[in-house]
Amino acid sequence: MRIGFRSGATLVALSVICSGMTAGCNREKKETKQLLTDTVRSYQELHPKLTELKATLRGLHKDVEDLATKVPGGSDMRSKYFNADEVLGVLDAKMKWLSGEIEAARRDLKKDQVVSLRLAVAQTADDMGQVNKVVVELMHERGRLRRVAALFKAPYEHRLSTGYLVKAANDGVESQLIDFIQATDKKADRSSWFVFDRLMFAGAGADLDILGSRSQLENIVQILRAYPDVKLKIGGFTDSKGAVASNKKLSTARAEAVRTALVQSGVNADRLEAEGYGPLHPLCPANDTEECKARNRRVAALVTAK
Numbered sequence: 021m022r023i024g025f026r027s028g029a030t031l032v033a034l035s036v037i038c039s040g041m042t043a044g045c046n047r048e049k050k051e052t053k054q055l056l057t058d059t060v061r062s063y064q065e066l067h068p069k070l071t072e073l074k075a076t077l078r079g080l081h082k083d084v085e086d087l088a089t090k091v092p093g094g095s096d097m098r099s100k101y102f103n104a105d106e107v108l109g110v111l112d113a114k115m116k117w118l119s120g121e122i123e124a125a126r127r128d129l130k131k132d133q134v135v136s137l138r139l140a141v142a143q144t145a146d147d148m149g150q151v152n153k154v155v156v157e158l159m160h161e162r163g164r165l166r167r168v169a170a171l172f173k174a175p176y177e178h179r180l181s182t183g184y185l186v187k188a189a190n191d192g193v194e195s196q197l198i199d200f201i202q203a204t205d206k207k208a209d210r211s212s213w214f215v216f217d218r219l220m221f222a223g224a225g226a227d228l229d230i231l232g233s234r235s236q237l238e239n240i241v242q243i244l245r246a247y248p249d250v251k252l253k254i255g256g257f258t259d260s261k262g263a264v265a266s267n268k269k270l271s272t273a274r275a276e277a278v279r280t281a282l283v284q285s286g287v288n289a290d291r292l293e294a295e296g297y298g299p300l301h302p303l304c305p306a307n308d309t310e311e312c313k314a315r316n317r318r319v320a321a322l323v324t325a326k
Contacts, residue, residue, distance in 0.1 A: 052131045059125075059138045062145065063118055069148055070108075070115060076155050076310045077105055080162060087165045091172070097161045104154045111151065114144055152310075153224070159314040160220075164232075167192065167217045180246035186239050192217045193321060194239045201247050201326050213255060213320040215303075219278065226273030228281055237278075240321070241285045251325040254279045256296040259313035264298055272296025278319055293324065 084101045087094035118140060125134050167189050176195040178186045188194035196214040200206050220232035230237075244250060256271030256278075275294040283289045304312035 048131060049129065052129055052134050055131075055138060056122075056125055056129070056134045059134065059141055060122055062138075063115075063122060063141045066115065066141070066145055066148060069152070070112065072309065073108055073148070073151055073155055074112075076159070077101070077108060079311065080155075080158055083162050083166070084158075087162070087169060091165045091169045093161075093168075094165055097158065097165060100154060100161075101158055104151055104158065107147070107151050111144060111148055114140075118144065155310055156224070156314070159310050160317075163314060164218060164220060180242060182242065182246045184242040184246070186242065188236070188239055189217060193236070194243065197240075197243055197321065197323070200323055201243075201250055208251075208323045208326050210253075210322060210324065213322050215318050215320045216278070219319055221274060221277075226270060226277050228274075228277040230281065233281070237281055237285060241282060241287055244282075244287050244291065247326070249326060250323060251291045251293075253293040253295065253322040253324050254282075255320050255322060256294075257301060257316060257318050257320065258298050259316040260299040260302070260307040261313065268296050268298035270296070271298050274319055 080101060084094075084098050088098040118137070121137050121140070125137050170189045170191070171187070176186070176188045176190045176192060178195070178198055180186060186194050186198070193214045193216050200212060200214070206212070216236060218233065218236040220229035221227060222229050244252070254275045256273070256275035258267040258271050260267075272295065275296050279289075279292045279294040282292060299307075299316070302316040303318070304315045306312050307316065
């Protein structure tokens with residue numbers, strides 16, 4: 021059978037088109053495989069985060085129940101805790117569902133299926149990040165309420181020379197500062213930091229919650245009035261999560277916020293310094309759990325002259 025020029029050209033053209041389609045199909049399949057690989061990696065990275073969040077919430081449970089009945093504000097913390105626990109339960113179930121979806125995507129290898137899976141994993145990661153944010157807030161709140169509970173249970177009281185009665189926790193920053201200032205054998209050596217135990221900030225930023233921090237700030241103001249030769253350095257510290265530069269900026273802003281609040285309450289600005297150290301000098305060097313990180317996120321005072 022003879023094939024004319026036109027017919028031969030047509031067959032060649034069809035062959036080129038089919039080859040192009042095959043190449044396109046192969047390229048799309050390769051891209052889909054890579055997208056699935058990236059998606060699986062992202063999914064797998066969520067497992068340790070989920071495990072840590074579960075463990076942290078379990079560790080909070082006893083204190084949450086205890087503080088809910090003993091300290092004002094404890095019931096609000098309890099509600100926030102159970103909301104976080106409920107969302108975490110949903111995320112746990114979603115992770116199991118995603119595992120099945122990944123197996124199906126591996127079997128079928130359809131691009132639209134993998135794209136949808138990728139979006140579902142990304143949304144899960146976002147939701148987990150929101151829960152983590154709440155858990156961090158709960159850690160802060162637990163620490164604050166523990167200190168309030170300690171204040172109610174075994175308060176520290178000290179009458180200053182001005183007549184002002186300092187009321188604080190036995191191991192709070194006020195008692196430590198007064199003991200250090202009064203001790204004749206202790207010098208301002210730039211190594212003795214005393215951590216504020218009842219300061220609060222609005223969210224994860226540097227805005228000081230004046231209402232929640234008022235009692236401690238007022239105590240510090242009165243201590244400085246009673247000891248006019250004392251000078252303080254306010255230091256801000258963070259955990260190791262995130263960029264060092266951003267952490268240093270946040271810690272500096274928090275230290276400055278505390279200094280500003282004290283100045284606005286009548287303390288001479290020349291008696292106060294402020295500096296942010298970011299993740300340097302952690303109290304809990306491991307930085308491996310939320311509780312450990314919470315200890316490192318702090319504002320402290322250093323006596324630079326007495």
